[in-house]
Amino acid sequence: MTSTALDPAAIRGPGVARRLLARPPAAIGLVVAVSMVAVAILAPIIAPFRPEANDFAAILSPPTPTHPFGTDELGRDILSRVIWGARASMQAGVLATLIAVVIAVPIGLLAGYHRGLLDTLVMRVTDALLAFPFLIIAVGLAAILGPSLLNATAAIGIVQAPKLIRITRGEVLSLREEAFVQAAIADGAPDRSVIFRHILPNALNVLLVQATVVLPFAILAEATLSFLGLGVQPPTPSWGVMLTAAQPYLGTAPWFAIMPGLAILITTLSFNLVGDGLRDVLDPRLER
Amino acid sequence: MGRFLLRRAVESLVALFLASLVVFLGVRSLPGDPALAISGEGRDPTVNAAIRERYGLDEPVPVQYVRWASFALSGDLGTSIRTRQPVAEEIVSRIPVTLELAAMAALIAIAIGLPLGILAAVRRQTFLDYLAGSIGLVGLSIPTFWLGLILILVFAIGLGVLPASGYVPFGKDPLANLERMILPALVLGVGFGAVLLRQVRSAMITSLGSDYVRTARAKGLTERQVVLGHALRNSLITVVTILGLELGTLISGSVVTESIFLIPGFGRLIIEAVQRRDYPVIQGVALVSAVAYILINFIVDVLYSTLNPRVRVSGRAA
């Protein structure tokens, strides 16, 4: 992968947001993504029904004015469950990404900056971890930690960390060779200062872009883990859990499967759009 | 070059050793007794004890590791606790299946990602770019299992043109084999193709803006020569690199796909072994995947460094 070393001026705040919003796809993505987060936070207020409210008289009923998305196998309102499901998916997405970043950034920074034995060790360990299909590690971790949304989130975050470590390290490696960093080192600035004032801010841009890739992936991963039976505890809804529950009813009640699937699609799409926009905005070479 | 290769080879071996350790310890930290987990219904303490004894499960972990590792080095991966069959045989019978699935998925991914990525880069910021981008994004955002179920619903049940599942070896009946692999390969390839599309577009844009290309244009080379000559070559490097890195993702994605389409491949073998706590199988399978991954990345590194000499000096680029 080629380095995307950036012009330090490009990362200064206000210009970024403005330029991002100037691009229609990114703007749409941002609006939708923010809306999804808002939906998740405001779920208790905007959901018409409680997500666990059963109604055995109205099982698997098609969309009606009372239940715009229909009802599920226990008569619960699908719209409300999709809204509440945003919480689980957002939590999985945001938290997993945070966990991955919190683990990856310090390790990547240190490995890339100091090189030597630490770097070799980190490289080999991440090699070892990356060698396994993520799902296996996630399933194993979720089994060890016990079933819960939090543990599934942690598992996903931990599994994403090695890749982020490599990316961070790669960025640090090339940033280290940049003129302004070499100048700071030559000036005699202490390591900590170089890392925090010069390298980290620039590496953050790449990480930001990567985070917008990891986040939707984490949402999909939560859905897949739920599909395999690990993750959120019933009766808490998550989009993945709803898709699993809807599988037997694909022929008889298709709306049950469509809505959560669409929700996943739209959310991941919007975050990907934002990520794309950020990448376009923050890489000055693309401006030419 | 020789020193570089040697260093990389040693590093790969270390990674392999670490990977085997991770698997061995990881598997033993999963809750649940293997003898109990594979026993199905009706607990029989006598049989469980005999099984634990036969596989040495009560011995100290380092002793177990050394025994397993030394057998593994000579090619003996032990026997499955569940089926009592040699692990190596089970793996060998499944590898070609997953390889074929991965290869077909990769082909589909390249067929989608490469042309669309180039097109998007060349026609940047135009409608075509957005269209290609959207296709890519949708491909990235679709849950695999959802797509798989929809495809079965439409093609196998609705239109009846393709079988819903199963696997026939290519040697036995090539047409039947392809019939059964096309849907799962499509499911896997779509997501992968989306990733490829974005990376190709990004790499193409970068190289199209590079000094070399500007010089070529100034020298009067046609746009086609510029694009297909220099820029494309750069994209191919990207494709190769990503293929190597994403191999693990491909196998992960194949787990769900193989379950839905009933392909007796590697992915399913792993997930079922994990669920049954069949230690020898999990260890064997994980080891083989690790070997494959590390080997492929070693080859990719070698290729990359021959194409880009700067890498050799500063170490791995990414």
Place this chain on the structure above:
Amino acid sequence: MTQRHFGLVFAVVLTVTACGGATPSAPPGAPASAGPPGSATASGDAAGPARGGEVTISAFEDADTLDPTFSGTAGTRLILINTCEKLYDLDEAGGLIPQLAAAMPEVDGLKMTIKLRENVKFNDGTPFDAAAVVKSLERHRTIAESRRAGELSSISAAAAADPSTVVLTLSKPDAAVVGALSDRAGMIMSPAKLDELGADFGNFPVCVGPFSFVERTVGDRTVLERSEHYYDADNVYLDRITIRLVADETVRTANLRSGDLQLVDRVATTDVAALEGDAQFVVLKKTSNAYSSLFINLANANGIAGEPGTVTNPLADERIREAFELSLDRDQINQIVYTGLHEPGCGPITPASPYFNAPTCPARDIAAAKQLIAEAGVATPIKVRFQMQATPVNTRLGELIQTQTAEAGFEVELTPFDNATALQNQVDGNFDVSLARWSGRVDPDANIYRFHHTTGADNYPKASDPDIDALLDQARTEYEEAARKAVYAQLEEKLRARRSSITFQHEVLYSAHTTGLKGYALYVDGMPRLAHAYLSGD
């Protein structure tokens, strides 16, 4: 895809499915009446069965090994039912009949004499005789890691009195032996093959059977073909059977519809109505011996192998336990979770068994439940940890039970685990309530003893009652059916009062096949017997 678009696609799908048809992947059979008319069948054909054709059926579970001695899975039985006959078998009503034996056994004190069918050959052509039976029985009884040893534990010796008579010596009277000999413990293996493969017999099983083993790909499929050595080969019609592992019930139905399967061994309750309404398929239904229940942790504080101890489970108090059961609505559970297709039940003996005593199951009574809780002086909400294996059906069930019991003041916390962890939790006593399903055996002792006797291998609640133990031991030794039934009636009453395992459902089996498959019936054990099945028309 918007909802409307999906509706359109779905409409297209329905139309195409209704108009087109999935034809079985079998070549047309030979002209009719090649032999005597097929034996009594559920779906007979006027012209008489034609020989020929191949059938692909589903197996809901993968076999661990095809060796009857070591097998622990139903998946093995799904395959061996057509290639490895047993001393006894089931008839369509669920009673025991001789298969490789010539008649039901004669019991004289501790001696059991079994006369064998004559002129029988194994599928490798070697002769079937008493020596072969003794060799197999000894292997089942004594070889290390045999899973049949427990089932045959009351047999102390087996000997061949003459080439067609086997005499078993029992260490104590055991009415469950014949039932055990109607499953894997009664499967007789070819001595020649046993000598050749030893402990690897499962790689290429050879027994007496209408079909012989061809090959197996673990985790995928097994292939059997018609055997010329079978003693009733004239009445076997299919050329080949392929048994494919299809673990997901939705995928099973999809494959039936697409024509990749001609027979589905287990149909999801959610698919039954649609298949019944489809003229291309025949849906079969049979009440089985399987049942689902809730284990309540009474004294498992140190693991099932440890000493009983005090647990923190609020349901360990019998009044709270009773209140919990009274807040359940078995009919509603059946309706909502199983589409009303199973049968509510409250005991380990189902209507499929001749020992079924038809008890009246307690109706839901919230008022009584609340009163019991008040009497016990426990504050509500009462927190209960409910563990189960994570599947969509179990999730449905758990959520429903949450709602039902909440009305009485229980707060059920659902904890789904993956299979291995859930099993381990039961063993370790790491549960208040644990959901369990038992696939059912033909003999009632096999369905009850292990769960309810103090020394039972699956007594996860660690329940212990000397009266119950005594009744269990007595029922085992009672050969006479009416007397045995009476003992079970007494026993079940006590079990219902103890509530260490609250049964809520008796399972009904649903199977489906294409109309082209004839001569097939569904048996109580759900095993797909294709010996006299044949293909005809479309």
